Amino acid sequence: MNAPLVDAALTGADTATPVLGAHGLSFAHAGVGTVFDGISLAIRRREIVALLGSSGCGKSTLLRVLAGLEKPATGEVRFLGQPQAAPHPRSALVFQQPSLLPWLRLADNVGFGLDFAHQPRAGKDALKARIAAAIEAVGLAGREAAYPAQLSGGMAQRAALARALAREPELLFADEPFSALDAITRAEMQALLVDVVHRWHSAVLLVTHDIDEAILVADRILLMGGRPGHLVQEWTVDIPRNREDHPDGVAGLRLAILAALRHASP
Amino acid sequence: MRGAGLLLPFAGLLAAALAWAAGAGWLVSVTPVATAFAPLATFEALQQLVQGSDLWVHVAVSLQRVAIGLVFALVLGIPLGVLTGLSPLFSKTTTPLFQFARMISPLSWMPIAVMVLGVGDAPVYFLLAFAAVWPILLNTASGVAQLDPNWLLLARSLSATRRETLLRVILPGITAHILTGVRLAIGIIWIVLVPAEMLGVSAGLGYFILDSRDRLAYSDLMAAILVIGFLGYLLDHGARSLHRRWLHA
Numbered sequence: 001m002n003a004p005l006v007d008a009a010l011t012g013a014d015t016a017t018p019v020l021g022a023h024g025l026s027f028a029h030a031g032v033g034t035v036f037d038g039i040s041l042a043i044r045r046r047e048i049v050a051l052l053g054s055s056g057c058g059k060s061t062l063l064r065v066l067a068g069l070e071k072p073a074t075g076e077v078r079f080l081g082q083p084q085a086a087p088h089p090r091s092a093l094v095f096q097q098p099s100l101l102p103w104l105r106l107a108d109n110v111g112f113g114l115d116f117a118h119q120p121r122a123g124k125d126a127l128k129a130r131i132a133a134a135i136e137a138v139g140l141a142g143r144e145a146a147y148p149a150q151l152s153g154g155m156a157q158r159a160a161l162a163r164a165l166a167r168e169p170e171l172l173f174a175d176e177p178f179s180a181l182d183a184i185t186r187a188e189m190q191a192l193l194v195d196v197v198h199r200w201h202s203a204v205l206l207v208t209h210d211i212d213e214a215i216l217v218a219d220r221i222l223l224m225g226g227r228p229g230h231l232v233q234e235w236t237v238d239i240p241r242n243r244e245d246h247p248d249g250v251a252g253l254r255l256a257i258l259a260a261l262r263h264a265s266p
Numbered sequence: 267m268r269g270a271g272l273l274l275p276f277a278g279l280l281a282a283a284l285a286w287a288a289g290a291g292w293l294v295s296v297t298p299v300a301t302a303f304a305p306l307a308t309f310e311a312l313q314q315l316v317q318g319s320d321l322w323v324h325v326a327v328s329l330q331r332v333a334i335g336l337v338f339a340l341v342l343g344i345p346l347g348v349l350t351g352l353s354p355l356f357s358k359t360t361t362p363l364f365q366f367a368r369m370i371s372p373l374s375w376m377p378i379a380v381m382v383l384g385v386g387d388a389p390v391y392f393l394l395a396f397a398a399v400w401p402i403l404l405n406t407a408s409g410v411a412q413l414d415p416n417w418l419l420l421a422r423s424l425s426a427t428r429r430e431t432l433l434r435v436i437l438p439g440i441t442a443h444i445l446t447g448v449r450l451a452i453g454i455i456w457i458v459l460v461p462a463e464m465l466g467v468s469a470g471l472g473y474f475i476l477d478s479r480d481r482l483a484y485s486d487l488m489a490a491i492l493v494i495g496f497l498g499y500l501l502d503h504g505a506r507s508l509h510r511r512w513l514h515a
Contacts, residue, residue, distance in 0.1 A: 064419075067423060068423075069419060069422055069423065086425050087422060087423045087424070087425055089425070091423070092423070093419065093420065093423045095416045095419070097414070097416060099414050099416035099417060099420065101417065101435070101438070101439070102513065102514070103438045103439075103441065103512065103514075112420070112424075112434075113420070113421070113424035113426065113430075113434075116424050116425065116426050116427070116430050116434075117427050117430065118424070118425035118426070118427070119424060119425070147514040149513065149514050150514070
């Protein structure tokens, strides 16, 4: 088992500081108007938070603002207690599509960008070890030399997850990462995600419109709705893992979320 | 199936050769000099030419012109294409102009090119580059437009510099489109090359065609036509396999 490298400075830091804190965020598109408004949230260390909402409620835009890819109209995002001006090197992204670079082999895709100027310096061997550990963790060992065109959809999404893990993220932003996969592959990937982020000690912000996915994966669920979008309600999921083995708890939470959705829509 | 894959193209070529022989045979009854156009005479001339050194010099000169014309077209076409793809302002300003210029046969510039650039290789390079720049420019622009937006997000999430984004994401991301443009450009260059070489130069396949006519060596002329077709086929094949290799498909 390859344990990921853990930054001594970060483990020594105050663990009470959330990985990500956002205060009074709003965002507006020219022409579309206010997308969301008055959003405050915190993501704790190693916590998996699902941001649940219907299509078009602004949750993907919120993810981009939280990830530092868009500037909010108002409010502030702090990453590890520091104001975030640009995407933090210790955050990583997974999209709905794997979006691998087709001209690079799997290992080079997983290691893509680790050598960029604004990434933390690391030795060649250390980077190689990180890439190998990430590939091994998602079950693609032995396929390092494959090109994306030679991977199935599920394998490509595993590779995209490995690319995020190779950055040893404190926080993983995942924007509906499994919604393009078939149901069986999706269930495998959900279990894999929980497994690897626990091993990597990463927190996750998982944007999803799938209530079951939120319940099966997350430690905490934030329901987003309304227009402009805002956070409607929050649940802490205290069903023990594996949650498939606790159908009563899952069904109860599911009904509670559905009820909240019905009350939220006018 | 593999046999059938080769059999059909071969049958097509054989049928064309038979039609050629029949046409030449009929033409002989009209003008006796047409025996030189027949397949047998042509292949004899071809054998002679291939064994000699003359033809190879002309082939080398022509291929060199193709390469230089293509390089000029790439150097101009890729940056302009990237700019067209990235900037709506530039695209709106230049699209009608480019579509206009693209539709002018490059050969119509020939007298002006010779007047401005003088007799020699320069006007030929100009004509070839002018012919080839459009498919490269337009394919580069559409490649930029079709870049996966997530790749750019990924680059931004890595706080990539402009240079890193350009060299590590945009350029490799549009290379497949550029190679499509190169393939089209090579086809156009090869077609424009021969007439372009008929003016003011003393070597090259176009020159060789005119020279054969002046020497009344019609078998050589026919052989040169075969060589032009064959080399063009090889160039296209090469560009195509380059495209496939890049995509690893």
